[in-house]
Structures are given as C-alpha cells and as structure tokens.
Amino acid sequence: MGGGSVGVTASDQKPKKKAQPARCAICSKPVDPKYTPFCSKRCADVDLHRWLNNSYSIAGAPADDDAAADGSEQD
Numbered sequence: 001m002g003g004g005s006v007g008v009t010a011s012d013q014k015p016k017k018k019a020q021p022a023r024c025a026i027c028s029k030p031v032d033p034k035y036t037p038f039c040s041k042r043c044a045d046v047d048l049h050r051w052l053n054n055s056y057s058i059a060g061a062p063a064d065d066d067a068a069a070d071g072s073e074q075d
Ligand SMILES: [Zn+2]
Pocket: 024, 025, 026, 027, 028, 029, 038, 039, 040, 043
C-alpha cells in the first residue's frame, strides 16, 4: 500500500510537440528572437502602432472631459 501518488505520473505525459518556428503576427515571416513575436523591429512597430491606435480610439470615444470638469466645479 501507500502508492497513492502513482497515478500522478500518468498525467505527466504530454504529447511532444516539435518546436515550430513562430511566425510574425504581422507578416507571417519567421520571427526573430530579438523581436519576438515579430520578425523585425518594423513589424513590432506596426503592431505597437496598431495597439496604440486602438487604445487611443477607446480612450477618445467617450468625450466626457468637459462634463467631468464641469461636475467637479459646480457652484
Ligand atoms: Zn514581420
């Protein structure tokens, strides 16, 4: 007795995946480790700009700047 932890070894087996070369999220070229997950600084910049544009449009959507300022200065 005392083999309670024997079953754990079964779940330790994982399907071995071959390390596939990751692809650039922008242009699908093989990524450069320096710029992972992108193939180059250019693609990293492209993604960064996309991301920034997204967050800007989200932040800029509710134009409540005036309302907020108005609410804090009620006389
Ligand atoms: Zn790329």
